[in-house]
Structures are given as structure tokens and as C-alpha cells.
Amino acid sequence: MAKKNKTKKKPGAQVPLPTGRKDKQDEKKKEQPPTHPSHNAIRETFESLAIAFILAFLIRTFVAEPFVIPTGSMSPSLQGVHKDLNCPQCGQRYRVNASVQSQIRGQAPPDECVGGMCPMCRYTMAYDTRLARVAPDGPKLARNEPSYSGDRIVVNKFLYSFQEPERWDVVVFKYPGNATDNYIKRLVGLPEETLRVLGGDLFVQHQGEEGFDIARKPPTVARAMREPVHDTNHDPANLREAGWPLRWQVDGWELDESTEDKLVRQKYRTSGQGEHWLRYEHTPPDEAVWSTIEQGGDYLPQAKRELISDFNPYNTRISRREVEVRLHDGEENPFVEPYQLLGLHWVGDLHVEADVDVQSETGELLLELVEAGNRFRCTIDIATGKATLSILPYDQEQPVAEYAPTAETVLDGPGKHRVTFANVDDTLHLWVDDRLVKFDVPTTYDWQALFGDFEQAVPRSSEDELGDLAPARVGSVDAALAIDRLRVFRDIYYIADNGKQQTRQSPYVRDYALIPPKDFLSNKAEWGVFARRRPIDFVLGEDQFFVMGDNSPQSMDARLWNQMQPDPNGGMAHKPGGNYLERRLLVGRAISVVWPHTWNFVIPGFTDMRRIQ
Template identity: 40%
Template sequence: MAKNSPSGTRAANRKTDADSTSPVQRPAALAGYRETVESICVAIILALLFRSFVAEAFIIPTGSMAPTLMGAHKDLSCEECDYNFRVGASVENKGSSTRVVAGRCPNCRKRNVLRLADEANHATFNGDRILVSKFAYAIQDPQRWDVIVFKYPGNPKQNYIKRLVGLPNETLRIWHGDVYTRTSEDEPFRIMRKPDRKVMPLAHLVYNSSYLAEDLLAANYPSRLQPWDRGAEVPPEDSWQIQRDALGLTATVTAGDTPRWLRYFHNLPSDEQRRLIAEGVSMQSVDPYRSEAITDFYAYDSYVPQPLINNQHSPWESSGLHWVGDLTFETALQTSADASEAILEIVEAGIRYRCTIDLASGQATLAILGEQAEAFESGAETLTAATEIRAGQARQIRFSNVDSQLRLWVDDDVIAFEQPAYYDPSSFQAAHNDRPHYTKDHPLDAAPVGVAVRGGEAVLRDFRLYRDQYYIAAKSNQKMHDYPWGVEASAIMGLLDEPSQWDEAALWERRRAIAFELGEDQFFPMGDNSPESKDARSWGNDRLPPVPDEDAYKFARYHHVPRDLLVGKALLVFWPHHWNRPIPFTPNFKRMKLIR
């Protein structure tokens, strides 16, 4: 190398001690630089190969997969209950001067007005950065409930991310929020049940008793958890005792031979009541047993654009238009050594789904109670399993009724019953209507979750209630709800708010179902944020400009993604938005997660 350099030749002809080694050192240095450059080039090539064939990073632009994945959004801590939640801000990216200035807490339903001028963390954050495996579907077929990335059939240059719900060669039906399929016209539709690991990732918070709103506490607004006896018009005084403070809710009971019930009433304060509370008015006279239907409310969709901030109700703040009966709840339950029994109950469509735990043996028994005992799909009226729950212990217990299946977890471990607790409500002997039910003797779906203890003392803390994902049966140019044309949102919400009208309303029977035929290598994706997801339900009515690839244009008229447009499987959120305070660019470690 040095012989091509005049200065290098002169250096080689000098024999002084100081520079006698320079002919050797210079080539070594250049060789080191070359190796460094080669290493960088190899790293870049490997990175490109990795990106092309193994994995790639994506940024989520919109909120169609919220709350699983965040598009552009605001990240808030409720000013009253301090619960952390996110509201969408993608509307700010649509070329308008609109700014999102408020959002509604999913826990206490307080409308939170953002402090854009002086709160750096109320800025609009970009969507989640996720890692996608492009190799996953080269070694196995896509699985139902996977979160997938694919090329949008109407524009294969554009990537979409949704959840896979429909598989090739099946007819998919969406009805009352659930997914049903069949592979032949000769067989009935069967509900598609989520595996255990997907139940909580697809759950939406309804209430967390560890985050209590300070304004409601100060105004003595009734607790949503209330002691209850059948036929009671006011909470019995010799049952559960409720204590609420800054640390959350604690319920205690001393029970005899009769089970003592604690039930959840979906008693939400209105904006008018919130206004009166702000003026110092007490809410002690509010009926503690007042309730309304649990709905498909999405905090992410409760964003309020600036022009509507002074409105009492904006179209972006819908409290949900669909009753959701599939529920999951969990709580920390501690019992005394003499307690004999704990009972967990979820009501759906007037049917009581119950898990009874013998605190002496730990045996858990599942049963379905309507006007009479109903049977599981296996024909058995009860199913049993062994658990480690015993009297005198504190345990974290979770009970779920999702997709016509009962499940029990103890300390986050799923309990295996004799067989899966599948049931088919259409087979029940008692008259069954898939709608909320209510009676004065028993509130049923107006107080759909209950915990009871018999024969001893108990303490209940950290109660959390979730509702299941609800898929809306709408396609093409239909309004994004299950009801036919001409039904106004105000009428739907009025019905959902009045349990006394549930049994007489004809609106429940008017809810629609939609179906889609899938062929070979055709997949049906939908977003977790069902009301605001542009997914396979609505592609059939897209107005697309002519494109050179006629097949791509044709696919946009279909409600599916062909196999050759699948990109890969979403793996993890490796970089959610950072925090601007207290230190700029502080990593948001809490929201880094595997994508389920």
C-alpha cells in the first residue's frame, strides 16, 4: 500500500530509530480502517436481510387496534381517580387544525380537559413502535386471534395491522359482538372461543376499586360495590361493610350460615351530577342500587376535538351503544379460618353463571342457574376442579364468562376442570333471550357480578371488572352499530340506561348479524377498536382510484386478505412513546410488552 504513496516511499528510505517502524504501522492502520468499514457494511447488509426476511419495525399510525396498540394519542392520568388511560389523537393528522383537548376516564368516567399549554406530557404522542416477525408464517399457518401485519388489498404499498378472526374456507358470522364460523352450509355456526392467554389481552376495563375518584368520595356518591340480599331495596346493614379512602375500597363481612352477597352495580355519575359536585352538592341521596347496562365504551374513542369542548355531549364521547354481557372480574379475597364457602357469580342475559369454592377442601364447582339448573355442552350440570384455596388464606381470584365458556384463575394460574366449561345458551331449557334482564327481586344484568362468603369472616380488596371485546356487526356503508337504519344513538343509550325498560323493548330483536364467505388462502382481519377500525368488514365499499394491478383492485372489493399479502406476526411493543417530564425522552418501560 505504501509504495503507491510518495510520502510513504520517502519514509521507507529513512533509517532513523524514530520512524524505522512506520512502513509497517501505516499499512496496519489502513487495514484496521478497512476492517471497520467492512464490518459496518456487513452489519448494514445483515440488517437489511434481517429486515427483509426475519423481522421489521413498524410504527402504529392510527387507533384501530386500541387499546392493544396505540396510534397517535394523548396519555392521561385522570384528575380525579388517577387511573392512567389514553385517548386518540389521529384526528390531528387529517390535515385540519383540530386539536384533541379532552378525553373521558374509563374507570370513573370523568371528562378530563388537557392542559396543553403547561403540561408537556399532554402533548400528542406518536403511535407504538412494534417489532413484526416476517418469518413466523413461513413455518406455520396464521392462527386465529393473532395480531397480523399485511398489505392492504386496495393499495399493496400500504401496511395494515389488525387481529385475525376469520380463516380460509369458512363462513364467518358476527352476531351480538361475538365471532361464529362454519365450514359447510350443512352445519350450524359455532362460537369461536379465545384461548386462555387471550382473554385478558382482549379485555377492557370497566372498574378498578383501587382508583377511586376524589370528587365522588367527597360528595358521598354511592360505591359501585354494594351489600345485597334478594328482594332488598336498600343495602342490608348486617352484611358487607364498605370502606373507601385514598388507598381504594375495602369490603369486610362476618357471615353466618347464609351467604352474604356483595354485588357490582354499574352506577355511573352523569356530567350534570359532576357539575353539581363541583358546586359542592352532596350525592348521598343517589340510589345505591341504581345501575345501567355495561357497554362497549372505549376510552380511546372519547377524544374531544377543540370546537366541541363546551358541548355537554359530543359524538366522540359515546358511552357505548352495545350491551356487553361477557365479563371477567378479579379480586384479592382473604378469609378467616372458620369460613366455609366462597361464591363467585356472573350474570349474562338473566342466567347466573356460578363458581362455588369449598374452603375446607378447595374444590371449585361450576354451575349454570336459570329458572332451573342448566347443562354444559357435555351434558353435565356441574363441573369440578381442585384448587389450593383454603380458609384462612389470601388469594387472587379471577372468574370469567367469555365466549360461552367459564374459566377460573387462582394467583394467575388457570384452573383445569374435568373438561372445558363450554356451554350453548340456545340449548337451555329455560326461555333465553340474548339481552339484559332485570327484575325488582334480583337486578340480574343490572348487577351482573357478585361475590359471597358463608360461615366466617372475609376481606375483599383490589376488585377489577373487565368486559370482553365486542365486534360490531356493520359493513360497507352501514352505521357503526348493530341496529338498523333510523335508530338514533340517543334512543339506544336511553334504553341501556333504564333497566326497567329492558324486558319490554323490541330493539334487542332488531340487532343485525353479518356474514362473510372466505375461500382458499383468504383471511379476515378486524381491529380491536371495533367502532373506529377500517377493516375487512368495510372494504367492500371502498372507492379506489384505478391501479395498474387489477387483482389488487379486485381484492379491495372483497372482505379478505389473500395469503400473499400477509407480512408477518406482531411480536412486541419495543418502544412506546417516551415521557417529556420530569426528564425529556424518559423511556416508557411500563408499556413495553409482548403483543397478545
């Protein structure tokens, strides 16, 4: 008897379809044309683009967004629309502001930028060849220079959702007087603080406390914000041949001086016996000196030592309209810069940098900076590499006993190194080979405890001691050294002006009630003006911040927000509401400069890509 198949059948399995139904399905399959592969690819492409667009929109709205900086209020840290120039006399690369409002907004006719001044040799350069027909007595003409757009930056819009804004952040925000425009400044005041601007520095008083403390920049920020004053690699040979003195004066050092590529090459050596000094004397030539040289004159005006000021080459822009007006008024040289634009404020916070070749096993390398006659010194023992900081008050030869931070460096024997010493915001810093040196104790000092009231701090100089007329120095004690490059930088100077001093007759932003005379930086009899610098205080409430531009003489920042401001788009003027920025107007923090414009080449200037400090 055969066994029955016990395999269970699935419902519907092996059940034949009705003939009519089966035929209809077969016919439907035959009638349906095959899908072309490209149809799916096109659809996938559109879907990918849509997703990418949505993601980009979300990222731009909530995470990060690119911006282009239009104006020059953050120079030198960030550039707006500008000209990139090479000085024809000393080869220094520098930038000049070209961000006139009419150029940015596309209004006609634009007021073209046609001239600017070099920060090293102070040569005023005209760079529009069309002016050769109307300004034959002007400076040498360079080829036409294009205007470049401002720095392209990336802004982190997500950061402040998780952490509080910090002092010295570079922030993007909506302008309080017209919330449709994005502005960029440096955040320097925090909620519920009282901020004081005095003598180029910022001071902070916290709620419930008495007195003010100086706001100190972190070393990376101080380094990023510094402005060049002089570089021995950019001394013009024709200026030297005409009899103009070099700025570094020798005392016991040997100077090897030669001419190469229109420049004076300088190398300094000391043999290793005794104490010797190199002293920087600030003697920039003016328009009269360059005019005499270009016209072949035999006698130059006398060189005068002067104080280092807040001169910023970015602000030496000369417009075509200015040239035409001066020509109409009969001026021989329409490219002369008003002295009020060449720095009205003495800057005592400096950096000195030296490329040193240590050639002995022992001895000392000295770096010294002077502010208000007080000497701030770094001594490096070449045998051990130990660095010691010290402070010598004015008219004293003994350092302050309680101030002696020490650190270990790599300058322990022969070798080549770049050494940078800075005195910024009542703090001393040392870099060796561009790396910050860490000391065993804080390197800050209390100005008031050591020297008295900062408001009364003025430059000092005498016949026996040049003081602030020789503010940067490099020395040696029983050491064999060679130096082939020396540089001087200055710190940013914040001007204590709330807009009340600006008038039609005197539109310059300044610390003083009146503009000092033209020779006040070199004439010691006029230095009393610095004791009359006024402090200005700004009180911040809850969720209120204070922002300022690094280019303090030409920055429409919170200092000036207590008065009516013109709408950059034209029309009615706006009053932002007060000297503060509300938290709700913060967009984010600027984090990096990306895709810089080319520097006279086809490829972008990748060396200018950097993190924003």
C-alpha cells in the same frame, strides 16, 4: 575414503540468485513504506459496517421488522398515536386517541386532541391550558399533555413460511386498496369459512357443514383483550361525599369506608355465618353529575342502574375544532361527550376479580356473573381448595345437571389470593394469583342447547332479581373473608356493521338499524332493541382471510371493505375488492411490543413491554 552426503536437495534450494535480481528485490523492500495499523482498522470497520448493514437488510426483508402503529384500531391491545392521562378525580391511568389523519401525515393544520373521558369515574378531562380562556365552564384543566407515538412492535415475517396463520393472530398486512401501506388487525376468519358477526361475538361455519359454532378466544387472548369497567381503588371521594352511591352493594357484608388521597378506600368483611353477597351495580355518573359537583350544587341527578356497554375511553377524544364549534353554537360546556360515543351495545361477557383474604378454615367463596339473566357461578371450597363451575338458567335455583367441571386450587385454608372469574365466548375461566386453573373437563357450554336462540338473547331484570343490572357478584357461605379490592372487566364487542348504516346524519358504527334513545341502557322498556340486532355474514374463499380491529367502533377493517374507502395519502378513493384479505398481502405476525414510551419519566416504560396476544 570420505562418505558422500546423501541428503537430497530440494529443487532450487541453496541455488544463489543472480546478483542483479537479488539486488533489485532488496531495493524494492527498502522502497516500500510500512503499512500503518490504523489503515487496516478503518478498512475492517467499514467492512464490518457493510456486513452489518447487509445482515440487517436481509433480516428486515425476510425475518423480522420493527413497525410503529399509527392509528387506534387495535386499542386496548395496541395503541396508536395517543395521549397518556391520569384522571384528576380518581387517579385512573388511561389513553385517548390522538391519531388524527392530519397529524399522522403532517398536514396542516392538525386537529388537536384536547379532551377525553375517564373509564372509571366518567369525568371528562380537558388537558390543554390554552382553552381556559375560551372555555371557563369546562372541566378542570390539567397540564398540557404531549401526544405519544404508537406502540413500537416487532413483526415476524418468516413465521408464515412454515406454518399457517391461526385465528386470533395479530397480523401486519398490505392494505388491499393501496398496497403501499402496512395495516395491523387481528385475524379472525380463515380460508373457506363463513364468518358471522352477531351480538358482539364471532361465529364460524366450516365448508360443507350446517350451522355456526362460536369462535372462542384462548384464555391468554381473552385476558389481553379485556377492557376495564370499574375498580374500587379508583372511586373519587368528592363523588361519594356528594351522595353518589358506591357501585358494590352489600348484603350481609360489613363495609369499612375511609377517605385517602382523594379516593374512597373500601374494605369488605364477612364473619362466616350464612350466605352473603356483594353485587356490582353499574351506575357511572354523567356530565350533569360532575357539572353539579364542580358548581357546588346541592342536589345530584338520581343514580340509575344501567347495563354495561362497549364504552371505550380511547374513543372519547375531543378535538379543538369540536370545542370551538360548540362554543360558537353557544353551548355552556363544550366538553360534553355525545352519548353515542359512550357505548351503544350491551356487553354480557364479563370478568370479575377480587383480592381476597381468607380468614377461616372452612366455608365457600362464590363468584358469579350474569348474562341474559342466566347465572354462571364458580364455587370454591375453602377446606379443600376444590373449585366447581355451575350454570343456573334464568328463574331457576337448581344448576344444570350435566355441567359441573371441577379443579384443584391453592385456596385451601387461610391466605391472601387474587381470584378472577370470566364468562367469555360461552366458556368459563378461572385464574388464581393470575394463573389459569385447569379443570378436569372442558369448561365450554352450548348456549343454544341451554337457553335457546342466541339472536333472541336479551338482558333481564325484575323487582325480585336484578339480573343484568347486577351482573357481577362475589359471595360467601359460612366463611370469614376480607376483600380490599374488586374489579370488573368486559370482553371485546364485535359490531355487526358492514358500513351501510353509516350516513352523514348517523356516522356511528352499530348493530341496529336505528340508534336507540339516550336512556336505553337503564330503561328496561327499550331492551327489545337487543332482540333486533342483525347478524352479518362474510364468505371467504381459498387463500382469503378476515381481519378485524379490537377497537370495533373505530376500525376500518374487513367488515367495511365492500365500499369505497378514502386513500389515507389523499387523492383517489380505493375499493379493496371485497370483505377479505388475500394471503399474498400478509406481511407477518406481530410478536411483541418493544421500547415503550416513558410514562412521565425519563426512562422508557419497561413495564409496558409485552408479548402480543
